[in-house]
Amino acid sequence: MQEEQLVTFSLGSEEFGIDIMKVQEIIRIPPITRVPKAPDFVEGVINLRGNVIPVVNLRTRFGMPPEEETDLSRIIVLQIDNKVFGVRVDGVTEVMRLSQDSIEPPPPIALGLDANFIRGVGKIGDRLLILLKLDQLMNGELINGQTA
Amino acid sequence: MSQDKKNVEIELDDFLEFYLLDSQEQVERLGSGLLELEKNSDNISLINDLFRSAHSLKGASGTMGFTPIVELTHAAEDLLEKLRQGKMAVTNEIIDVLLAVTDRLKSMLAQVEQRVPITEEYSDLTAQMRTLSETGALAENKPQQLTSPTGNWPVKFSLSSSERELIEEALTVNKAVYQINVTLAPDALMKAVRAVMIMQRLEAYGTVVKIVPSVEELENNNDLQYVGILFITTEPLEDIRADILEISEILDVKVFNYDYPLTKSEKEDAVEAKPKTSIETKDEAEPNFSDSQKNDTRNNNEGKNKVHTIRVDTDRMDNLINLVGEMVITRTRLVKIGNDLKNTNQNVSLVNSLNDTNVYLGRLMGELQESVMRLRMVPIGTVFSRYPRLVRDFCRKSGKKIELVIKGEETELDKTVIEVIGDPMTHIIRNCVDHGIEEPEKRRAAGKNETGTITLNAYHEGNHIAIIVSDDGEGLDLEKIRNKAREKGLIGEKEELSPRDLANLIFLPGFSTADKVTDISGRGVGMDVVKKAITNLGGTIDVKTQRGEGTSFIIRLPLTLAIIQALLVELGEEIYAVPLSSVVETLLVKSNEIKTVGGLQMVQIRGNALPLLSLRQKFDLPEREEEVDEVYVVVVGVGDRTIGLIVDELQGQQEIVIKSLGDFLSGIPGIAGATILGDGKVTLILDIGSLIQDVVTA
Numbered sequence: 001m002q003e004e005q006l007v008t009f010s011l012g013s014e015e016f017g018i019d020i021m022k023v024q025e026i027i028r029i030p031p032i033t034r035v036p037k038a039p040d041f042v043e044g045v046i047n048l049r050g051n052v053i054p055v056v057n058l059r060t061r062f063g064m065p066p067e068e069e070t071d072l073s074r075i076i077v078l079q080i081d082n083k084v085f086g087v088r089v090d091g092v093t094e095v096m097r098l099s100q101d102s103i104e105p106p107p108p109i110a111l112g113l114d115a116n117f118i119r120g121v122g123k124i125g126d127r128l129l130i131l132l133k134l135d136q137l138m139n140g141e142l143i144n145g146q147t148a
Numbered sequence: 149m150s151q152d153k154k155n156v157e158i159e160l161d162d163f164l165e166f167y168l169l170d171s172q173e174q175v176e177r178l179g180s181g182l183l184e185l186e187k188n189s190d191n192i193s194l195i196n197d198l199f200r201s202a203h204s205l206k207g208a209s210g211t212m213g214f215t216p217i218v219e220l221t222h223a224a225e226d227l228l229e230k231l232r233q234g235k236m237a238v239t240n241e242i243i244d245v246l247l248a249v250t251d252r253l254k255s256m257l258a259q260v261e262q263r264v265p266i267t268e269e270y271s272d273l274t275a276q277m278r279t280l281s282e283t284g285a286l287a288e289n290k291p292q293q294l295t296s297p298t299g300n301w302p303v304k305f306s307l308s309s310s311e312r313e314l315i316e317e318a319l320t321v322n323k324a325v326y327q328i329n330v331t332l333a334p335d336a337l338m339k340a341v342r343a344v345m346i347m348q349r350l351e352a353y354g355t356v357v358k359i360v361p362s363v364e365e366l367e368n369n370n371d372l373q374y375v376g377i378l379f380i381t382t383e384p385l386e387d388i389r390a391d392i393l394e395i396s397e398i399l400d401v402k403v404f405n406y407d408y409p410l411t412k413s414e415k416e417d418a419v420e421a422k423p424k425t426s427i428e429t430k431d432e433a434e435p436n437f438s439d440s441q442k443n444d445t446r447n448n449n450e451g452k453n454k455v456h457t458i459r460v461d462t463d464r465m466d467n468l469i470n471l472v473g474e475m476v477i478t479r480t481r482l483v484k485i486g487n488d489l490k491n492t493n494q495n496v497s498l499v500n501s502l503n504d505t506n507v508y509l510g511r512l513m514g515e516l517q518e519s520v521m522r523l524r525m526v527p528i529g530t531v532f533s534r535y536p537r538l539v540r541d542f543c544r545k546s547g548k549k550i551e552l553v554i555k556g557e558e559t560e561l562d563k564t565v566i567e568v569i570g571d572p573m574t575h576i577i578r579n580c581v582d583h584g585i586e587e588p589e590k591r592r593a594a595g596k597n598e599t600g601t602i603t604l605n606a607y608h609e610g611n612h613i614a615i616i617v618s619d620d621g622e623g624l625d626l627e628k629i630r631n632k633a634r635e636k637g638l639i640g641e642k643e644e645l646s647p648r649d650l651a652n653l654i655f656l657p658g659f660s661t662a663d664k665v666t667d668i669s670g671r672g673v674g675m676d677v678v679k680k681a682i683t684n685l686g687g688t689i690d691v692k693t694q695r696g697e698g699t700s701f702i703i704r705l706p707l708t709l710a711i712i713q714a715l716l717v718e719l720g721e722e723i724y725a726v727p728l729s730s731v732v733e734t735l736l737v738k739s740n741e742i743k744t745v746g747g748l749q750m751v752q753i754r755g756n757a758l759p760l761l762s763l764r765q766k767f768d769l770p771e772r773e774e775e776v777d778e779v780y781v782v783v784v785g786v787g788d789r790t791i792g793l794i795v796d797e798l799q800g801q802q803e804i805v806i807k808s809l810g811d812f813l814s815g816i817p818g819i820a821g822a823t824i825l826g827d828g829k830v831t832l833i834l835d836i837g838s839l840i841q842d843v844v845t846a
Contacts, residue, residue, distance in 0.1 A: 030828075031828070031829045031830075033722075033822075033829060033830040033831065033832065034722065035809070035813060035816060035819065035832065036766070036767035036768055036769075036816075036818070036819070037767070037768075037816050037817055037818065037819070038813055038816055042812075042813065044830075045809065045813070045822060045830045045832075046830060047824050047828055047829065047830050049470070049471070049474055050470030050471060050473050050474040050807075050824065051470060051807070052807045052808070052809060052810065052822040052824070052830050053810060054809070054810060054812050054813050083810065083811055083812065084810070085810070085812060138812050
């Protein structure tokens with residue numbers, strides 16, 4: 001049976017899962033430099049050992065209200081198609097395995113989230129895990145300024 | 149299982165990288181060698197070189213299974229073999245077709261690099277080469293036929309290891325190894341004496357490796373008639389041959405290229421560093437500086453460079469540079485801790501020794517940083533090397549005669565600059581060959597040498613590199629430029645400009661004085677693009693011209709793009725970096741002097757109106773809460789456009805390392821990149837060009 005290994009994290013009361021192979025590392029929140037004129041979901045850029053990488057605030061990206069930084073807040077550094085960026089989450093919960101037959105396609109009205117970001121919904125007992133489609137996170141209306 | 153497959157793919161990929169690097173180098177070598185051969189068509193060692201490059205390219209491509217490359221190089225190899233054996237003379241057609249082969253090989257390798265199947269057609273070239281090698285008759289003007297030694301020549305060489313070493317070393321430094329077959333008159337007396345005489349004469353030209361049969365054998369057996377000699381030289385064969393023939397009772401002298409069988413391991417040996425001790429040929433002392441000798445010294449240098457360099461992936465190097473940068477930042481934190489400890493009056497001697505160590509560490513870090521930055525420096529010769537071909541092709545097409553002189557090719561500058569400077573330079577050189585240098589008749593009429601000269605020169609000038617492209621052509625027609633500029637309304641009817649300012653008008657968009665449009669240049673897009681490219685690199689370009697005597701383009705570029713001087717400015721909590729190269733001055737302006745005209749803030753500075761841009765507004769920050777009487781204005785300019793940036797505070801200037809914002813955030817208006825400051829925080833670098841554009845077009 002095919003299994004997936006996931007990193008799970010929380011945003012408010014929701015729990016999300018992302019493919020562990022895409023995760024480069026998980027760090028505490030360093031000073032973030034705002035980038036004016038960047039899309040609003042880009043919180044800014046950080047210094048990751050000498051490299052400047054952008055950080056996406058997932059709350060803003062998913063249209064959730066902003067939340068103060070806590071001790072649990074983390075940035076998950078992702079590497080997708082050789083591009084590195086961070087996503088800011090409220091807290092990283094665990095690393096888990098999930099068999100593929102407990103993953104269902106995304107519901108038509110996708111939990112108030114843009115369906116483009118959702119790959120499926122995983123069920124573990126009575127917990128619901130939203131599996132994210134990561135390549136869409138930075139896509140779409142990525143840089144508004146590009147044409148300007 | 150899938151993991152295994154992946155591994156295999158990765159390994160193949162690694163090989164492919166090596167193959168590509170090596171093959172591209174061989175193709176480059178073929179290209180430059182061919183151009184050299186065109187000038188020195190009887191340089192056998194050059195042909196040998198070309199043959200070897202083609203051969204190893206064929207071999208490597210065969211291993212990787214790239215059949216089209218194998219077949220194309222094979223055909224080229226056949227043709228080169230004919231040249232090598234002296235069965236054909238080097239002609240322009242041959243050079244043309246072989247150059248076309250190198251171009252085709254480049255496109256094929258590009259396809260390999262893109263990991264797509266090779267679709268480049270090549271049958272036309274192989275056909276052309278076949279026809280050439282079949283029809284190309286025996287070279288007429290070559291008295292000494294460099295065919296292989298005939299099979300029935302009775303003398304065979306068996307080499308000792310020291311003799312092999314001698315030959316290998318000679319081949320590494322591109323000296324030619326010849327087999328000289330001497331036929332003595334059968335009734336000649338004292339054949340050993342003839343042999344000694346031959347050797348004496350040869351020693352004047354080079355090194356005799358071996359003589360078979362040996363002098364002793366000749367002494368003991370007067371029936372021997374055929375003598376074979378292995379000989380290393382750089383001198384013209386014909387002289388040597390004539391010299392030997394002067395000795396009496398010698399029937400015939402034939403000189404062949406000695407086909408030394410290079411096996412794979414030997415080839416690697418040949419590349420390996422070998423202290424140059426054993427060979428000390430006399431020809432170095434001779435006053436005859438023939439062309440081939442000059443070539444030899446150059447190739448010698450190349451050989452030395454190869455031994456002392458290794459190839460490193462640029463990613464790895466960038467990573468190293470990043471890490472060093474991080475260490476520098478970490479050290480500043482250590483310094484801060486040291487200072488904090490000092491203030492708390494902890495164990496004084498311990499704190500002092502910590503601070504001393506920090507100072508020493510700082511010195512080391514500085515040196516480390518400089519050495520690492522130097523790793524990125526590449527000689528500009530890598531850019532210059534593409535132009536001989538460009539000029540040559542143009543000459544063949546247009547009938548002009550141009551010599552390209554290259555100087556200072558060892559001048560080093562940052563790889564990033566090297567990568568982008570090629571195209572603008574190509575454009576300038578095209579202009580020189582097309583518009584600068586006149587047709588041969590015209591030059592003769594003007595009392596100049598028929599052959600025009602274009603000189604490329606590069607040298608260091610403080611923190612900059614100067615690249616000068618000059619021609620001895622007809623120079624710019626300033627009168628024509630003035631008329632054109634008036635016609636286009638670029639200068640007023642009455643406006644008089646200095647010759648230098650007039651010449652520099654050619655850098656304005658849409659300005660071309662060429663009457664005829666050729667495929668080389670003259671489309672009216674051109675010098676402005678060149679200027680823009682150079683300005684983007686933080687450089688400047690200037691033109692000097694003298695009617696009838698020529699034109700020089702002087703390009704000045706920063707040595708590196710990675711580190712710049714910047715002025716740090718504050719906007720509330722945020723800090724931004726302004727490249728110092730675009731800062732004109734900083735001013736303190738009274739708030740009540742700022743007027744708003746048509747939605748644009750302006751201030752009068754020394755009688756001129758200076759448009760202002762509030763960076764707070766631009767970057768969506770709220771206005772300052774406290775009222776201020778005076779504001780800081782950073783006057784920035786690109787070209788002749790200047791604006792003032794309103795900021796809260798000036799923080800001072802420092803060197804910053806430019807970093808990319810990455811693919812996701814590139815193209816944000818007003819931001820050129822980012823840097824990391826001493827406290828580890830990211831700071832954004834302003835894109836002055838786009839900020840000015842905003843204000844001026846607003």
